[in-house]
């Protein structure tokens with residue numbers, strides 16, 4: 001089949017298998033170029049198929065030579081529709097890891113469920129004995145808890161309505177967008193889905209099963225961002241969930257003193273999860289322009305490679321007063337934020353291409369789905385039914 005992008009606002013409904021493979025290859029090449037890290041050897045990545053989780057799996061495997069088990073929630077192709085990008089990424093990752101003699105297996109299912117936790121435990125026990133690192137990188141719209149109740153995550157404010165400039169992704173115009181406040185149930189739902197309860201459940205389950213090494217490290221990802229987006233992010237429903245996630249790091253450490261639990265506050269990047277947040281994409285596009293001009297722009301792989309090299313496995317782990325690792329240090333640098341705010345005040349439909357890196361935003365967006373890569377021949381027929389070696 002000849003696969004073309006089909007974009008609807010902030011989602012692309014097709015993915016290109018060879019483009020996704022190229023993305024994975026490029027990330028592996030980056031990690032290899034940066035050199036080895038004396039880090040974990042057996043790693044469980046929850047949310048391993050795209051974005052920060054995929055970059056974490058690639059870094060663990062190719063910088064630390066770690067065996068990896070990846071958990072994801074992706075759709076294979078049915079022969080007519082393509083698979084989701086995370087499916088193709090994982091197929092490519094497993095193949096490329098195995099070519100280098102690295103153990104790599106994946107579980108495709110709902111990470112929130114007890115069944116998937118048990119499958120992961122059985123796989124660790126049978127193949128690896130124990131894991132010494134657990135990366136928690138889930139971004140999910142909903143979660144069904146053990147009592148069979150389904151909770152939904154919402155991107156709303158927790159104070160009043162918030163009105164700001166926003167980028168209309170359908171036609172690249174600047175519009176004004178109002179985000180409404182959440183009700184109690186929406187706030188509770190977001191905390192249930194994106195807070196730390198499930199991270200704690202994973203750590204309890206792995207510890208109880210004896211498949212977590214003494215002194216294992218676990219890390220979950222968070223975001224803070226600039227004051228401009230506080231009402232919609234940090235002080236919004238998602239921010240309350242991230243607050244719960246951050247508190248959970250402390251709770252994990254209290255309950256399981258051997259485990260080192262960290263929050264890494266990462267940089268704003270275009271991923272499937274973040275493209276859906278209102279107002280934020282315009283900030284991203286301006287941020288990209290400023291950071292590229294100042295030479296500090298990073299993608300997921302650059303962020304996670306730096307996390308492993310300079311922070312998590314450095315002689316001493318640098319943290320802020322709240323104990324968090326700050327990978328958003330370059331994003332929040334005063335010279336970056338000052339320039340971003342100057343552009344934000346001025347930006348309108350006429351000057352958006354000059355004041356923001358809207359092209360870079362869209363390039364990252366297309367790349368996520370395996371499109372717009374210069375060395376992939378998109379006019380060629382490709383097989384869309386691709387197998388993931390460990391799931392056959």
Ligand code: NAI
Nearest residue numbers: 047048049051052072073111139140221223268269271273
């Ligand atoms: P993403 O959408 O690229 O990745 C989400 C991953 O979770 C995928 O592997 C997906 O298959 C998996 N997943 C979703 N629901 C699942 C389920 N029920 N069971 C099993 N796997 C499931 O998202 P992204 O952006 O990489 O986010 C990962 C984490 O990083 C999130 O906690 C997010 O808040 C955080 N983060 C993201 C930032 C950004 O700008 N993208 C910035 C800072 C933190």
